Amino acid sequence: MANSPSGESVVNRVVRLLAAFSDEEPALPLRKLAREANLPVSTVHRLVAELEVEGLLERDAEKRVRHGHRLWELASRGSRAANLREAALPVMEDLLAHSGQHVSLGVLEGTDVLYIERLASDASTVNITRVAGRLPVHGCSAGLVFMAHAPEEEQDRFLHRRLEKLTESTVTDPEQLRGVLAAVRQSGFCSMAGIIVEESSGISVPIFARRGQVVAGLTVIVPLGQEALPAIVPQLKMASRAITRRLGYVPAAPGMQRRSVQSQGRV
Amino acid sequence: MANSPSGESVVNRVVRLLAAFSDEEPALPLRKLAREANLPVSTVHRLVAELEVEGLLERDAEKRVRHGHRLWELASRGSRAANLREAALPVMEDLLAHSGQHVSLGVLEGTDVLYIERLASDASTVNITRVAGRLPVHGCSAGLVFMAHAPEEEQDRFLHRRLEKLTESTVTDPEQLRGVLAAVRQSGFCSMAGIIVEESSGISVPIFARRGQVVAGLTVIVPLGQEALPAIVPQLKMASRAITRRLGYVPAAPGMQRRSVQSQGRV
Numbered sequence: 001m002a003n004s005p006s007g008e009s010v011v012n013r014v015v016r017l018l019a020a021f022s023d024e025e026p027a028l029p030l031r032k033l034a035r036e037a038n039l040p041v042s043t044v045h046r047l048v049a050e051l052e053v054e055g056l057l058e059r060d061a062e063k064r065v066r067h068g069h070r071l072w073e074l075a076s077r078g079s080r081a082a083n084l085r086e087a088a089l090p091v092m093e094d095l096l097a098h099s100g101q102h103v104s105l106g107v108l109e110g111t112d113v114l115y116i117e118r119l120a121s122d123a124s125t126v127n128i129t130r131v132a133g134r135l136p137v138h139g140c141s142a143g144l145v146f147m148a149h150a151p152e153e154e155q156d157r158f159l160h161r162r163l164e165k166l167t168e169s170t171v172t173d174p175e176q177l178r179g180v181l182a183a184v185r186q187s188g189f190c191s192m193a194g195i196i197v198e199e200s201s202g203i204s205v206p207i208f209a210r211r212g213q214v215v216a217g218l219t220v221i222v223p224l225g226q227e228a229l230p231a232i233v234p235q236l237k238m239a240s241r242a243i244t245r246r247l248g249y250v251p252a253a254p255g256m257q258r259r260s261v262q263s264q265g266r267v
Numbered sequence: 268m269a270n271s272p273s274g275e276s277v278v279n280r281v282v283r284l285l286a287a288f289s290d291e292e293p294a295l296p297l298r299k300l301a302r303e304a305n306l307p308v309s310t311v312h313r314l315v316a317e318l319e320v321e322g323l324l325e326r327d328a329e330k331r332v333r334h335g336h337r338l339w340e341l342a343s344r345g346s347r348a349a350n351l352r353e354a355a356l357p358v359m360e361d362l363l364a365h366s367g368q369h370v371s372l373g374v375l376e377g378t379d380v381l382y383i384e385r386l387a388s389d390a391s392t393v394n395i396t397r398v399a400g401r402l403p404v405h406g407c408s409a410g411l412v413f414m415a416h417a418p419e420e421e422q423d424r425f426l427h428r429r430l431e432k433l434t435e436s437t438v439t440d441p442e443q444l445r446g447v448l449a450a451v452r453q454s455g456f457c458s459m460a461g462i463i464v465e466e467s468s469g470i471s472v473p474i475f476a477r478r479g480q481v482v483a484g485l486t487v488i489v490p491l492g493q494e495a496l497p498a499i500v501p502q503l504k505m506a507s508r509a510i511t512r513r514l515g516y517v518p519a520a521p522g523m524q525r526r527s528v529q530s531q532g533r534v
Contacts, residue, residue, distance in 0.1 A: 021345030075342030078288030132343035
């Protein structure tokens with residue numbers, strides 16, 4: 001009932017429509033929308049009308065189609081991303097104030113890290129993360145934090161994927177990566193220099209929830225060569241514990257949390 | 268093709284499914300989800316499967332259904348709410364730091380104000396707004412700011428609606444409300460004491476975009492009786508102009524912006 005002759009579900013076509021919009025092009029004329037979504041104009045015409053009735057899409061003064069606030073509202077209520085973000089935001093502000101560096105918060109989404117919040121320092125370096133933007137798991141310190149704490153079979157799948165060399169410094173060799181992941185588990189943080197852009201380094205720690213599950217990666221982005229700023233890792237670890245607590249969980253005793261302090265010098 | 272025998276569109280049923288989740292119940296067993304959405308279990312079963320394929324919904328360890336991060340991502344890219352929020356957030360932080368009071372940002376959505384951001388002061392009063400929460404237009408100072416700047420026919424519709432008395436102080440009389448709206452236009456801000464909860468007052472200013480259009484209301488929430496704190500309104504007006512500029516627009520000269528300064532004492 002819900003499928004077109006080509007076997008696509010209505011849900012799939014709706015997702016393709018909604019995904020055609022971006023920060024660069026938040027409003028699209030109907031025909032352009034059809035092209036971007038790769039759907040017939042007649043289908044788009046009908047679906048847009050249905051989505052307008054529900055308030056998920058709307059027309060601007062020039063009749064271009066854009067997202068309605070209702071879509072954002074629907075997605076935000078009961079959203080884990082929104083709840084995580086709300087718990088983390090005040091702590092991220094403190095981290096920005098005391099480190100003077102960009103701060104970001106990401107969740108694992110398939111083979112990418114999806115960034116759900118970022119706070120930009122005026123004084124610091126290039127920060128290519130953006131809210132609702134993605135980076136590949138092997139191209140950011142937060143991604144490697146997720147992989148370090150992932151179940152063994154997920155790690156194996158990751159290590160056997162063909163990984164793109166994004167800069168000279170991107171680690172793509174499976175054995176070398178295995179070593180990185182072990183060091184991250186051991187030290188409680190991940191510091192990677194210039195693996196996605198040459199100019200900056202990311203230092204990430206896991207945010208733990210119930211049963212030691214990693215729900216997010218908290219990252220400070222510093223100019224290349226400043227990864228060893230002595231205060232960053234302790235500040236990140238303090239912030240991670242504060243966020244865990246704000247999520248309603250009790251942070252593990254530092255000694256139990258994968259011996260996070262004793263081996264900081266190793267990575 | 269996309270409609271059920273009862274004439275509802277698939278889009279409508281998907282929206283009912285997604286809207287069944289809340290911050291209180293972010294994960295629902297399938298049968299409960301069907302009840303909340305008022306849809307047959309078989310329909311919900313099929314739609315959830317389709318939404319899972321797209322990543323909009325997912326199952327947790329207990330097989331309960333919950334929002335997937337992909338839904339939040341879809342809604343955030345190209346979202347006016349997300350862009351507004353991102354432009355406003357640093358300015359709202361400054362306002363929180365310098366006023367010591369709760370700060371919120373709302374957009375007009377039908378007959379409600381939908382709150383897209385809030386920053387809570389530890390020291391201040393009751394703040395009932397929440398992110399992705401709503402308040403009725405006549406029950407919040409931000410709503411009255413929107414109405415004050417709305418086209419005449421929208422104002423008339425608003426003034427002729429039956430408005431609920433939410434507290435002793437809620438203004439519901441059309442003639443009295445007409446006076447409030449005129450004063451808001453005249454003074455450039457709206458200060459309402461205890462109109463939604465007895466303990467607190469809201470003071471709001473419009474955020475202007477292109478062509479003098481009001482895109483958001485910026486609010487400071489203070490304890491009842493402290494509406495007249497002398498710095499609040501100038502701080503709010505500074506913040507509003509800063510946000511307008513961060514949205515890429517040039518704020519109007521103060522003299523042109525509805526004579527915003529000369530008659531502050533009036534409301």
